[in-house]
Amino acid sequence: MAGGEDTLVTAIFLLDLVRQICSVEIPVAGDKEKIDSVFRKDCTDLVRRVSLLTHFLEEINGQLEKLDALGSSSSSSQEMNWWSDLVAALQSANNLLSLAGSFQSTNDSDGTATKIATLFHGVTWKLEKSLANVPYDQFTISEEVQEQVALVRAQLRRATERYGSMNSREVSFAFSQQFDLDVDQAQKGNRLTRSWHIENSGSVNHKVAENIVIAVSGSNDSKDRNADLVASESKTVDCAEKDSFPNKSSEDLKKPETLKIPNDFLCPISLELMRDPVIVATGQTYERSCIQRWIDTGNSTCPKTQQKLEHLTLTPNYVLRSLITQWCIEHKVEQPTGLANGRIKKSDGSFRDVSGDMETIQATVRKISSQSIEERRAAVSEIRSLSKRSTDNRILIARAGAIPVLVNLLTSEDTSIQENTVTAILNLSIYEDNKGLIMLAGAVPSIVQVLRAGSVEARENAAATLFSLSLVDENKIIIGASEAIPALVELLENGSTRGKKDAATALFNLCIYQGNKGRAVRAGIITALLKMLTDSRNCMVDEALTILSVLASNQEAKVAIVKASTIPVLIDLLRTGIPRNKENAAAILLSLCKRDPENLACVSRLGAVVPLTELAKDGTERANRKATSLLGHIRRLQQH
Template structure:
């Protein structure tokens, strides 16, 4: 590779990231008129950041860290949208610099997601330098954002400080997780026309790069062609060698069996007596070990190919029982299939591979069942989809792409509680994949999920609450869910649900209340009394959740008023002394919010003997707890010196 390193590095094409109303300059004279537009552009840029890197094979750690840090800033820009005053010139210029940093981050991520994988690995040092540069740019820009001027809440301020600290630590180091990929490609590039290439290594490399199938390889070739085009159509030896590697992958993919590429592989078989196959594992038609067991309408299980052949011949009865089949749909028997697989593994038997069945075929059959209109069939199909969606990400993607989400949303209104429960849980499992969240929202699922939350079985209500939490991870969904009336129903579950239900409700409420507009909705739904009841129970398993919600509600005026009316201060002081480190931290945060905005609370805090516990917390608490305790102690001392001053400062 020494000769290759001496050649000019081909610069990757830069892709424009769409943002509305992009300014051509950031003249401070235009700050007043451009401020709302600038803030909206920042929100749009953050929303363009992909939500996960689950399918990334290259620079996964770097992309994941950058995405996570930027998305943690989403609440900052949501609160900035509520800023009504005139943005000072310096603040405008700082935000404009931050916009440029976000654009550079978007372009880098787009490159990592769309460029040639082979090119990215070979040019890894250049790409890593871009990650370092973008990280440093974001860190510098974030340092200059005037959070106090923008009236950002304490909770979001702390989150921004956390992100800033992470960026500061990260800007001087890089991860080298793709070094082995580079070394393997390096070795293959040295081989002339693919001669002498270790075939097993080639197979392994194709797997790790996700270049195993012809569609994947075709997309890779298009990406390489884009790089050539960006270089004026010129192909140098570096690109030629990359294309040669891709040709080897294509040859591999076109082969009927990867085994032909493994050199000098001697396969040895041992002549051992085959174990007896359990009768339950044999197909009643062929008497052979089943590889794809399916259930017919009578409840009997057969090998899919055998029973399908029987049905294709015009038969309408169950071969074993001779009963007339009420329908001809075949339901996969996943439990039996799993047992057969375990038995085969225990006995050293290779389970025959399925020839024509796939998860997509199974999903298509289940969708047909959902559309039949027979309640028992729909319930079973929704249950199967629920289990498939729980299994893995690939299934979640496949189920959504097959069009199952609107069917499942329709079943949320079913009068059958079991069907309702399966449907809402299936949607919960599908929503784990971020790419499905938008499709669920677009299917107008929120009102139906809320209806299940109000009137479904207890398990359905619990899973409805969990679904709302999962969907609200996307910031814009917090607004829609809160405006749809979910919060009163969640408060009701918090009051009378099972422990699991209460936890699901509390988690959803906390996430929704990150959005400022949902805080008064929660207060007006009377969330404070049940939270206080939980704190008063010594054996409660939900103190952490309750204090976390109180700490975020305390950043809103209505929340502080309601907490004050609940006479929370004595209980909070007690928790500072006896609670867990996280409990103490949140209790101090609530007290600080109350006392910052109400001098009488500060006097009551002092009269109840909080000075000693706060001193201990300042000495032994978590970093956040120590900061809160220090501010409270400073305010108590100032009050002793010349009267209440806490409300004159912003923390």
């Protein structure tokens, strides 16, 4: 990589390239004034995925020059040329969008359509591989952007799997056909392939332009090497195998061997079957967890239409959910519950007949809806007891349809019914498949209501239920978007000893998701945690430090932690805490001091060097690592 200015221009070029791709106008179905492209969905999916890279490139824009300076002496050219692979992949995507957007289907165009379909496969493969080679650990990237990049990479992997397997020989072969493809299109009068646009960018000089063109297009030597690669690999492949790839039809290339899911059932963001579809202000439907993640990362537009969202309310799409459920039943694609024909499969592979148990449970579930409050109390109490006993019972209770009925009872004014109901739901959530059913029943708002206003026991078990449900990553997003976090922080401050521990466990798990850290800070969690650290009884220091260690990587949390005068308390724990607490205190201090000279100077001034030195010598392996790193930062600060 050329140094300095060239590196900076490359970053600008990458951003410009992504913005060009994002500005591509995809033909709309039914618009007679525009070409009704055969590859509309492929184009839309590609543009949407690339658009998610914008924030990543903006964040690393100013860091590439520093990375180049470091890498010029210590890294190989292969390690430092990851950017050229990314440029090549994005430029291929840009050209392909022009080519596919201008394609018109005719009777004699099947061969061209097949080649374009192959190119979509190849571009997806190239993007996925180039993003995998980016040295993310050498950049300072916010966790929100890390999540966006991870989402893009996951989408590309899934798309590659849907297209089918592909190796380097097939990718090289696919792109070696692109020139002929462009010529074919030009002869038909349809050619719309774009230029590189380098000469039109005022920020790119000719020297760098030449470097980028070579990186993307390849020099004559690189073209010869590609030709040799194709030729040499082709020699080792049977003729039938070699011929089979270019001769596949576009339908074969685009359709997976498995059952095709209707497009309307797929979330436009994740491209996966929706379980909890919701409607946004523009009328578009998305999977709840995906659109909530989009909103949590600061977006206020509809991902599909790019229109500004007038409000952020997510309305359940019950009609579509029902259609998806029916489709899943008809095509037998539901998640297995281990229950079939009145028998449950045991861990050893054998089956146990549960038809008698099923009848008993179904009768009990029916009584939950009884008009008699005494009968309802007895039935809910029995369901609580049954759900505690075994996994089989949890499966049978859910299969009997108890979960939606129990969710409705969470808001009961009868204390006994509410306590037993929330505890039964907690027990049912232990079985993994039931977590999804509980979420789909809309349980979270009612659980939060119990958490706020229930009895001591009900509040404790409501917090434990939220923890259990949050073990599924997408549920962290949905629970965080509710009012659960402020209610948990309130319980953490004012609940019973057990309630505080349940709240701490739930908050720790929820705050693993970046979008929830700011919510927890705004709910006052730092104040609550500081009280726990300075409590003379020392009963929850472990929990407080564990949560702080998760929060400390978030900028908003970092500011709040320092403002609350937590640093002196952490340094005191370095001196007097048990080994585990010393370890966590060192980890938190390191997070607070990274790229923050003011905090680093404060830690040094307050006498942290001596206990850190002792910890680096005698602490646990993790404590040693954190203490050594922090001491290194302090030494470098003192040398300047």
